[in-house]
Amino acid sequence: MAHAGKETATTIEPHPASGSVASPAIAAGRIRVLLVEPRRIYADMLARTLRAEEFAVDVARSDAAALTAVRGDDPDVVVVCLGSSAHGAVVLDRVRQAAQCGVVALADTEMAPLISRVGVAPIGSRDRLSTRIRQTLRHSHQRSEEGGAQRRHVDDLVIDVAVRRVYQRGNVISLTRTEFAILRVLSDDPGEPVTCRRLQEVLWGAAQPGGRSALGVHIGNLRRKLGDAPSCPRYVRTVRGVGYCLAG
Structure with a gap:
């Protein structure tokens, strides 16, 4: 195919x-x-x-x-x-x-x-x-x-786009601007994959040499803060050959 x-x-x-x-x-x-x-x-x-x-x-x-x-x-x-x-x-x-x-x-x-x-x-x-x-x-x-859904509910996460804040079971999760930008894009369509190229464009304006590796580092940090197990992440999942998705 x-x-x-x-x-x-x-x-x-x-x-x-x-x-x-x-x-x-x-x-x-x-x-x-x-x-x-x-x-x-x-x-x-x-x-x-x-x-x-x-x-x-x-x-x-x-x-x-x-x-x-x-x-x-x-x-x-x-x-x-x-x-x-x-x-x-x-x-x-x-x-x-x-x-x-x-x-x-x-x-x-x-x-x-x-x-x-x-x-x-x-x-x-x-x-x-x-x-x-x-x-x-x-x-x-x-x-x-809702004008872009300023407060997005995904599983037990609440993503407040307007103030760039994330809550997990009522607790604030401290994210960098880059980590929040990744989570915001993934939350546009929970459960649907976003390509690595698209994430790089959002973060840096265009795909860059070494950008995929840098993106992987940020994804790893985001997963750690959300409590995702590296071997079986609950929230940010890898879609092989495509990119990442936020579990819907």
Whole structure:
């Protein structure tokens, strides 16, 4: 499921019920999902699974098609399949920067239970993905309604964006500005991965030589202050090949 560096010449593929009409018009009362997956066979199987969960689904099979749809078709949630190459993380960053909605990132290892060449995926796998999509949509709505969610509740953490303060079970956790910036970005979409490149851009304006190692040091310090066990962190988790996520 590798994302090729070269964009494929594809366009948005609408939900079958819409015929030749773009899908926003057919999604009345339903959650509109934009699925970004470059390989048709996987895109078709995953789209079928999502539609079985009553989502209205469009498929974008290139970077350009995904960005066009994100900017013009107003999806409720974007699902980006990361694939097995580094390009998937690049696509994720581009979509996140352009999207005004929540974004779900599917790692390569998460795809297998969700695709089926015949019929749809097992109901348990479908339920887990459906829950992630609905949680992401809810977080997105909360941020919009609360002006960016100045006080974010994640597990037993309270992240007060306005005053740059973090509470854990009522106790103040003393963080550096860099550590707080990392936690704030990760709390934008709890449970969803943020790439190392994106975190470096937030911290230093751009990815830098040695930036990944420096980021790892800050992540380690943040975990220590939150009481995360290095071998099995509860809050800040590593997403192999992508970056980090805050447990939702």
